[in-house]
Amino acid sequence: MLSRLPLAALKSSGAVGASRSTLSAAGKRSASQVRFASTASSSSGAFQSLFTSRASLVSVTLFSAGSIAWYTHLYGSLPFIGEVHANSLADDGLHPGVYPWPHKGLFDTFDHASIRRGFQVYREVCAACHSLDRIAWRNLVGVSHTADEARLLAEDVEYTDGPDDAGEMFQRPGKLSDYLPPPYPNEEAARAGNGGALPPDLSLIIKARHGGADYVFSLLTGYVDPPAGVEIREGMNYNPYFPGGAISMARLLFDGLVEYEDGTPATTSQMAKDVVTFLNWAAEPELDERKRLGLKAVILFSALFAVSIGVKRFKWTPIKNRKIIYKPPVDNAL
Amino acid sequence: MLGNTFYNSIVKRNSVYVSTIFLGAFTFGVGFDVAVSSFWDRWNQGKQWKDIRDKYVQDADS
Numbered sequence: 340m341l342s343r344l345p346l347a348a349l350k351s352s353g354a355v356g357a358s359r360s361t362l363s364a365a366g367k368r369s370a371s372q373v374r375f376a377s378t379a380s381s382s383s384g385a386f387q388s389l390f391t392s393r394a395s396l397v398s399v400t401l402f403s404a405g406s407i408a409w410y411t412h413l414y415g416s417l418p419f420i421g422e423v424h425a426n427s428l429a430d431d432g433l434h435p436g437v438y439p440w441p442h443k444g445l446f447d448t449f450d451h452a453s454i455r456r457g458f459q460v461y462r463e464v465c466a467a468c469h470s471l472d473r474i475a476w477r478n479l480v481g482v483s484h485t486a487d488e489a490r491l492l493a494e495d496v497e498y499t500d501g502p503d504d505a506g507e508m509f510q511r512p513g514k515l516s517d518y519l520p521p522p523y524p525n526e527e528a529a530r531a532g533n534g535g536a537l538p539p540d541l542s543l544i545i546k547a548r549h550g551g552a553d554y555v556f557s558l559l560t561g562y563v564d565p566p567a568g569v570e571i572r573e574g575m576n577y578n579p580y581f582p583g584g585a586i587s588m589a590r591l592l593f594d595g596l597v598e599y600e601d602g603t604p605a606t607t608s609q610m611a612k613d614v615v616t617f618l619n620w621a622a623e624p625e626l627d628e629r630k631r632l633g634l635k636a637v638i639l640f641s642a643l644f645a646v647s648i649g650v651k652r653f654k655w656t657p658i659k660n661r662k663i664i665y666k667p668p669v670d671n672a673l
Numbered sequence: 674m675l676g677n678t679f680y681n682s683i684v685k686r687n688s689v690y691v692s693t694i695f696l697g698a699f700t701f702g703v704g705f706d707v708a709v710s711s712f713w714d715r716w717n718q719g720k721q722w723k724d725i726r727d728k729y730v731q732d733a734d735s
Contacts, residue, residue, distance in 0.1 A: 441720060448717045452725050481722055485729050601728075627721070635709050 404643045407672050432582035435557035438612075442619065446634060448627040449620050449630050455483035456599050457617025460610050462492075463597050465541065468533060468588075470521035474621050477515040482620065489515055534574045536587030545615070546620040556582065557609040562590035563565035 389395060407417070416422060439582045441450040458479065461471065478492040480486045493513035498520070501508035513520075522538075523529035530537050539547075557580040565584070567578035575585040592607045599605055620626070684690050718724065 343704045446713070446716050448720055449715075451722045452720075455725075485726070485731075488729060489733060518733070631709070631713055634713070635705070638709070639705075 435553040453613050453616040454620045457613035460614040468538040469541045471519045471541050475518045543622045545619045552619050556615045597658040
């Protein structure tokens with residue numbers, strides 16, 4: 340602030356201030372002083388000191404240092420200065436494309452036929468390595484399967500239950516209330532079966548990854564040969580969408596891997612789309628109802644908002660439109 | 674005129690006034706839900722479980 344003023348101006352401003360305060364008392368004399376002060380400060384001498392004074396030097400230096408510090412604080416590095424990084428953009432993974440999911444729009448529910456096919460893909464392919472421990476058989480009822488179908492699916496699985504009267508654990512067929520069985524008894528077994536890499540639980544995977552459904556779809560369909568110069572260790576696979584590029588999960592989906600009961604051709608991308616829709620449902624089972632309630636809430640609240648505006652205007656109209664007129668008292672005494 | 678009829682037929686007796694509000698809320702609730710649902714089901718035709726359910730039910734079970 341101070342630095343913007345030349346020193347000469349600073350000096351004369353004292354005189355200006357003083358003359359201002361005495362303006363009413365000293366009348367014409369100080370008024371002429373003020374005029375001289377302004378002509379003096381716009382003379383070339385004042386400009387000279389703006390560029391040569393120490394105050395300007397110090398303040399410009401401080402300003403530059405400050406903006407550099409602020410810029411680097413905000414953006415991490417300075418522009419127009421070459422930098423060398425040890426990591427490449429590939430380390431962050433390729434950004435997935437944006438896909439027109441059937442449940443993407445504000446009013447769109449899941450495509451439940453796709454959820455059903457996706458469950459089939461999960462059960463026949465992914466369940467060999469990935470658990471889905473937040474989903475119970477009963478959750479499928481009314482979403483992708485009838486109660487009878489879900490009961491039959493559950494009965495195919497043996498669960499350990501107990502203890503019984505003799506204190507023994509026993510095996511029994513699954514019930515609707517049982518959760519989907521994990522492929523491995525514990526994390527160590529899962530790692531041991533997958534070359535040290537842990538296949539993550541898929542219940543919330545769509546919420547747990549940047550890019551969500553688009554990312555998992557791209558990951559499942561994005562396996563390619565590594566580009567020249569990229570070394571992939573034994574047992575790893577190259578996938579440009581996976582951060583770092585090397586993923587322990589191999590490509591699993593190949594055309595015709597499963598046979599859909601509704602006759603949909605089981606291409607790679609069809610299976611990936613279905614399983615991702617299923618996983619998206621597993622992560623957000625409330626999506627259908629949430630959007631429906633959201634629609635109702637938005638309609639109701641905008642109506643109430645409009646009403647409240649109307650009431651406000653109604654109440655304020657007399658206040659805003661009134662005119663206050665000053666009627667000077669008729670002074671009869673004088 | 675309209676305001677008078679409204680006042681005389683509804684607002685005058687508190688019992689009528691309160692039951693009108695309750696009944697109105699109830700019928701509006703039902704009507705609003707029916708309207709939103711019918712738009713909803715038309716928009717999402719063929720995608721919801723109820724649209725594909727009859728392909729899979731055997732008897733009168735859910």
